Amino acid sequence: MFCGSIAMWALARAYEDVDLTKSIIHYKKLLASIQNSKMNGYNEIVVLHILAQKEFALKNYQSALSYIQEIDSIRYDYLPKKKLSDRFADIQDLRRDIISKLSE
Numbered sequence: 001m002f003c004g005s006i007a008m009w010a011l012a013r014a015y016e017d018v019d020l021t022k023s024i025i026h027y028k029k030l031l032a033s034i035q036n037s038k039m040n041g042y043n044e045i046v047v048l049h050i051l052a053q054k055e056f057a058l059k060n061y062q063s064a065l066s067y068i069q070e071i072d073s074i075r076y077d078y079l080p081k082k083k084l085s086d087r088f089a090d091i092q093d094l095r096r097d098i099i100s101k102l103s104e
Contacts, residue, residue: 005033005043016054024054041074045084048074049091056094061101068095 012026031047052067071091 005030005037008033012050020054020058024051024058027051027054042084045071045074046087049087049094052091052094052098056098056101059101061098064094065098065102068098 008026008030012023012030015023015026027047027050031044031051034043034047048067048071052064052071055061055064055067068091
């Protein structure tokens with residue numbers, strides 16, 4: 001990950017405690033940067049998961065679900081599964097929570 005991405009990540013993270021909407025904007029910029037640099041997918045999955053969590057916190061359940069679905073579309077068979085296994089479990093938990101909220 002190059003310097004610009006690190007700065008975007010730090011800025012997005014800093015806004016999490018202050019303004020979730022601004023945080024989401026910066027995470028989206030970070031995601032675009034990661035996708036444009038065609039990294040291995042690990043950071044893309046992490047950022048998509050974070051975006052889903054932030055949208056869920058704002059009660060934007062459909063948007064949160066779309067990020068989860070985007071994760072599903074990523075080919076991650078070449079990624080370090082052990083490193084991502086806990087995150088994938090968290091993603092599945094979030095998916096269940098989103099679906100529950102959408103069906104209320």
